[in-house]
Amino acid sequence: MAKKLVTLTVNGETHELAVEPRELLIYVLREKLRLTGPHVGCETSHCGACTVDLNGKSVKSCTVLAAQADGAEITTIEGIGKPDALHVLQEMFREHHGLQCGFCTPGMITRAYRLLQENPTPTEEEVRFGISGNLCRCTGYQNIVKSILAAAEQMNAMKEAAE
Amino acid sequence: MKDLDEREERRSALKGLGCSRKRVEDVRFTQGKGHYVDDISMPGMLHGDFVRSPYAHARVVSIDASKALALPGVVAVLTAKDLEPLSLHWMPTLAGDKQMVLADGKVLFQGQEVAFVVAKDRYIAADAVELVEVEYEELPVLVDPFEALQSDVVLREDIKDAKEGAHGPRKHHNHIFTWEEGNAEATEQAIGAAEVVAEEMIYYHRTHPCPLEPCGTVASMDKVNGKLTIWGTFQAPHVVRTVASLLSGIEEHNIRVVSPDIGGGFGNKVGVYPGYVCAIVASIVTGVPVKWIEDRMENLMATAFARDYWMKGRIAATKEGKITALDVHVTADHGAFDACADPTKFPAGFFHIVTGSYDIPVAHVAVDGVYTNKAPGGVAYRCSFRVTEAAYCIERMIEVLAIELGMDAAELRRINFIKKEQFPYQSALGWEYDSGDYHTAWDKALKAVDYEGLRKEQAERVEAFKRGETRKLLGIGLTHFTEIVGAGPVKNCDILGMGMFDSCEIRIHPTGSAIARLGTISQGQGHATTFAQILASEIGLSADSITIEEGDTDTAPYGLGTYGSRSTPVAGAATAMAGRKIRAKAQMIAAYLLEVHDDDLEWDVDRFVVKGAPERFKTMKDIAYAAYNQAIPGLEPGLEAVSYYDPPNMTYPFGAYICVMEVDVDTGEWEVRQFYALDDCGTRINPMVIEGQVHGGVTEALAIAMGQEIAYDEMGNCKTGTLMDFYLPTAWETPNYTTDFTETPSPHHPIGAKGVGESPNVGGVPAFSNAVHDAFRAFGLRQSHMPHDHWRIWKIAQSLGLHQ
Numbered sequence: 027m028a029k030k031l032v033t034l035t036v037n038g039e040t041h042e043l044a045v046e047p048r049e050l051l052i053y054v055l056r057e058k059l060r061l062t063g064p065h066v067g068c069e070t071s072h073c074g075a076c077t078v079d080l081n082g083k084s085v086k087s088c089t090v091l092a093a094q095a096d097g098a099e100i101t102t103i104e105g106i107g108k109p110d111a112l113h114v115l116q117e118m119f120r121e122h123h124g125l126q127c128g129f130c131t132p133g134m135i136t137r138a139y140r141l142l143q144e145n146p147t148p149t150e151e152e153v154r155f156g157i158s159g160n161l162c163r164c165t166g167y168q169n170i171v172k173s174i175l176a177a178a179e180q181m182n183a184m185k186e187a188a189e
Numbered sequence: 190m191k192d193l194d195e196r197e198e199r200r201s202a203l204k205g206l207g208c209s210r211k212r213v214e215d216v217r218f219t220q221g222k223g224h225y226v227d228d229i230s231m232p233g234m235l236h237g238d239f240v241r242s243p244y245a246h247a248r249v250v251s252i253d254a255s256k257a258l259a260l261p262g263v264v265a266v267l268t269a270k271d272l273e274p275l276s277l278h279w280m281p282t283l284a285g286d287k288q289m290v291l292a293d294g295k296v297l298f299q300g301q302e303v304a305f306v307v308a309k310d311r312y313i314a315a316d317a318v319e320l321v322e323v324e325y326e327e328l329p330v331l332v333d334p335f336e337a338l339q340s341d342v343v344l345r346e347d348i349k350d351a352k353e354g355a356h357g358p359r360k361h362h363n364h365i366f367t368w369e370e371g372n373a374e375a376t377e378q379a380i381g382a383a384e385v386v387a388e389e390m391i392y393y394h395r396t397h398p399c400p401l402e403p404c405g406t407v408a409s410m411d412k413v414n415g416k417l418t419i420w421g422t423f424q425a426p427h428v429v430r431t432v433a434s435l436l437s438g439i440e441e442h443n444i445r446v447v448s449p450d451i452g453g454g455f456g457n458k459v460g461v462y463p464g465y466v467c468a469i470v471a472s473i474v475t476g477v478p479v480k481w482i483e484d485r486m487e488n489l490m491a492t493a494f495a496r497d498y499w500m501k502g503r504i505a506a507t508k509e510g511k512i513t514a515l516d517v518h519v520t521a522d523h524g525a526f527d528a529c530a531d532p533t534k535f536p537a538g539f540f541h542i543v544t545g546s547y548d549i550p551v552a553h554v555a556v557d558g559v560y561t562n563k564a565p566g567g568v569a570y571r572c573s574f575r576v577t578e579a580a581y582c583i584e585r586m587i588e589v590l591a592i593e594l595g596m597d598a599a600e601l602r603r604i605n606f607i608k609k610e611q612f613p614y615q616s617a618l619g620w621e622y623d624s625g626d627y628h629t630a631w632d633k634a635l636k637a638v639d640y641e642g643l644r645k646e647q648a649e650r651v652e653a654f655k656r657g658e659t660r661k662l663l664g665i666g667l668t669h670f671t672e673i674v675g676a677g678p679v680k681n682c683d684i685l686g687m688g689m690f691d692s693c694e695i696r697i698h699p700t701g702s703a704i705a706r707l708g709t710i711s712q713g714q715g716h717a718t719t720f721a722q723i724l725a726s727e728i729g730l731s732a733d734s735i736t737i738e739e740g741d742t743d744t745a746p747y748g749l750g751t752y753g754s755r756s757t758p759v760a761g762a763a764t765a766m767a768g769r770k771i772r773a774k775a776q777m778i779a780a781y782l783l784e785v786h787d788d789d790l791e792w793d794v795d796r797f798v799v800k801g802a803p804e805r806f807k808t809m810k811d812i813a814y815a816a817y818n819q820a821i822p823g824l825e826p827g828l829e830a831v832s833y834y835d836p837p838n839m840t841y842p843f844g845a846y847i848c849v850m851e852v853d854v855d856t857g858e859w860e861v862r863q864f865y866a867l868d869d870c871g872t873r874i875n876p877m878v879i880e881g882q883v884h885g886g887v888t889e890a891l892a893i894a895m896g897q898e899i900a901y902d903e904m905g906n907c908k909t910g911t912l913m914d915f916y917l918p919t920a921w922e923t924p925n926y927t928t929d930f931t932e933t934p935s936p937h938h939p940i941g942a943k944g945v946g947e948s949p950n951v952g953g954v955p956a957f958s959n960a961v962h963d964a965f966r967a968f969g970l971r972q973s974h975m976p977h978d979h980w981r982i983w984k985i986a987q988s989l990g991l992h993q
């Protein structure tokens with residue numbers, strides 16, 4: 027199959043890649059760029075394990091063609107925090123036991139990261155609705171919701187302190 | 190006082206038992222640095238994919254792979270014919286049956302593996318799957334187990350004439366086994382003589398564990414060194430190694446099985462699937478690594494399902510409600526092959542815990558296993574071997590009996606509970622319950638939810654409904670469950686002949702940190718966190734200084750793996766026992782260093798102290814250093830220990846769950862208003878982790894009770910093969926839960942812990958289901974099968990004439 031050249035800026039780094047027109051973004055990220063944080067749980071847009079941030083929106087990268095993402099700015103879980111500078115969400119998920127097997131976690135945090143930019147002061151209901159595209163089989167969500175609300179609070183406090 | 194404070198400070202610095210220690214695993218998981226099987230990539234790695242049967246029952250007339258093989262990038266297409274010379278076209282199941290690895294002459298369920306394509310990448314493999322031409326000749330399909338037992342249609346031609354199966358005589362060509370426990374005659378007599386008898390068919394429908402990560406493997410045969418390495422989603426890696434050795438003829442020391450991080454298991458990853466076998470064979474043949482990762486549809490359609498039990502119960506009682514007998518007959522739909530994951534001697538698992546929390550003088554159960562044209566399995570989905578089925582059966586039967594007696598279901602439970610002083614309690618079906626205090630838990634639960642107030646509100650609601658003021662009913666779902674976990678004593682529990690002990694091996698490093706390796710494997714339970722806590726309390730080193738490792742058969746001691754809530758009861762016990770061995774040697778070293786007799790020392794949190802002279806002590810850190818650096822007469826250097834633990838009995842966690850649910854009569858919609866979960870899992874190692882397990886387990890129970898189902902049409906088509914149709918609740922409809930506990934330690938477990946992972950699923954399903962039933966009790970509902978999705982609830986209301 028004739029390949030197509032695409033440019034993807036992922037976690038701040040720009041890559042030129044030759045991809046097949048049918049290649050899914052999730053596999054390009056996982057297998058070509060070796061960013062194995064986003065996972066594959068269904069390939070049918072239901073589970074959200076593959077969630078990445080694409081041009082400022084949460085998308086399920088199992089349902090986006092790499093060719094469609096040409097020129098896009100993409101953030102994956104690997105770009106959200108660094109080992110010595112974790113994102114508040116990453117800290118709060120640990121603090122409030124917001125994960126168990128960890129398989130949904132990268133997608134969940136990536137979604138929450140965008141959610142808190144769309145709505146920095148969400149109610150519990152808004153968090154629940156906002157992450158309803160991401161399934162978790164282990165936690166029953168209660169502690170995930172708690173983690174996100176705690177992160178929102180901290181981020182707002184930090185913002186206030188900075189102002 | 191000061192001494193006490195100082196001691197407490199040292200104790201809390203250990204982060205041992207009872208501490209809500211933050212999980213060490215989370216550091217990597219939150220950064221996307223978990224390492225799951227699909228993350229493995231190796232040079233030259235090939236990808237496998239299956240051609241699967243579109244039919245539920247058909248003869249395979251021919252397979253033509255020539256077009257697929259002509260596609261550039263395709264390396265091989267395996268069929269049963271290729272596997273036959275290796276005797277790998279069939280494989281043994283955990284239940285003593287055998288299963289086709291690739292279709293051998295016919296297919297027996299939709300989605301069955303027919304051919305295995307090996308190609309350079311996953312896209313080419315998928316293309317090639319489409320190019321394999323298979324000609325089928327359709328055969329009559331049996332999806333109903335009752336019909337299967339009457340039908341002339343033979344499903345398993347390979348054992349058509351076998352009068353004996355793995356578990357005794359077979360009654361029909363589609364019959365697998367009959368298994369019985371208890372006293373049939375005495376039970377019949379008691380039922381015949383009873384003042385009240387309630388009879389009901391309770392169906393626990395077919396469902397699926399559906400962990401978020403599907404199953405998969407990477408097999409790599411290193412032809413130079415003759416070593417085979419298998420990474421995979423294995424809940425029991427050591428068993429996989431033994432089975433792989435027996436099947437392949439490769440000596441066991443030349444096989445290394447690794448379970449990397451596992452994205453949830455819930456029983457789905459206990460068994461051995463054709464994909465594993467095919468990937469291994471393909472790697473042995475090609476000499477390069479072969480990866481096979483199933484997709485979600487394959488996971489739901491072809492890997493092991495759970496439940497599918499038709500339970501016909503009869504429960505007898507006096508007019509006052511004292512239960513006098515219980516009889517249950519189960520028709521168990523096992524699908525095309527008996528691939529149940531149960532200890533060998535128990536083809537229906539521990540279903541005979543079906544007398545539940547109640548003191549029932551006589552009981553009898555019989556289970557008939559049946560073949561149908563459905564996917565094989567029968568795994569313990571977040572359950573200790575058919576315990577969820579048993580708990581659901583008895584907790585429904587109690588409700589039905591309450592209706593029959595016109596009694597309050599909470600009171601009926603209370604007067605039949607096994608009393609605290611009756612433990613250890615011998616059940617009529619042969620178990621010895623180790624410990625319990627049901628009345629205390631029950632009273633605490635009823636009080637917490639204001640049970641009486643709820644009943645009043647419910648009665649008022651019914652009146653309001655009758656007056657036409659509301660269209661919503663209120664259901665109060667009660668459950669008191671008793672679990673049986675921690676398989677188990679080797680004398681009666683084994684899997685494929687391997688005794689179900691577990692193990693821990695500890696090495697203390699000279700500077701006073703440690704590594705412990707276990708035969709189990711975490712799939713989200715947080716073993717790396719909690720096992721370190723058990724050990725910290727035993728040996729007096731901080732949990733933060735202890736690494737826990739599992740899942741690599743080259744380094745970890747042999748163990749039977751993680752399922753059936755057995756890790757804490759069995760491997761947790763092994764950890765404590767190995768820790769005690771360390772401490773025993775440490776005591777000798779301390780005695781030498783302090784120049785006193787062993788007996789003059791006492792253990793004090795993290796050190797040995799000379800009795801009566803607290804200023805003279807040696808900490809575990811001091812001792813560790815000395816163990817390696819000081820010549821001690823009569824003692825070998827080093828500080829290591831290993832323990833293989835064979836538990837004397839199972840443990841019996843229990844709990845009281847109450848669900849308060851609003852049900853809309855016109856739409857069938859429901860809303861959980863309150864869910865209260867009280868668990869007694871004995872000694873609590875990490876309350877935060879326990880709470881997390883309960884949240885997750887109750888949510889899985891919510892899914893199962895309220896919508897999740899593997900359903901087939903009459904042609905044997907699986908109707909629920911994607912997450913579009915197979916219900917997994919989102920954050921939106923999942924309620925918040927209130928968790929609570931009592932603490933009745935297990936008398937025979939070294940630290941008194943009982944295990945908790947599965948309790949919430951065992952107790953949760955009847956709590957949700959009873960709530961639905963209870964909402965309609967005032968209008969005459971006795972029994973309606975799960976899952977209670979909106980449509981089915983609407984149908985209940987319709988059949989009771991509640992629609993205007």
Ligand code: FES
Nearest residue numbers: 067068069074088
């Ligand atoms: S893998 Fe993309 S939504 Fe499930």
Ligand code: FES
Nearest residue numbers: 126130162163164
């Ligand atoms: S933590 Fe396992 S799926 Fe969410």
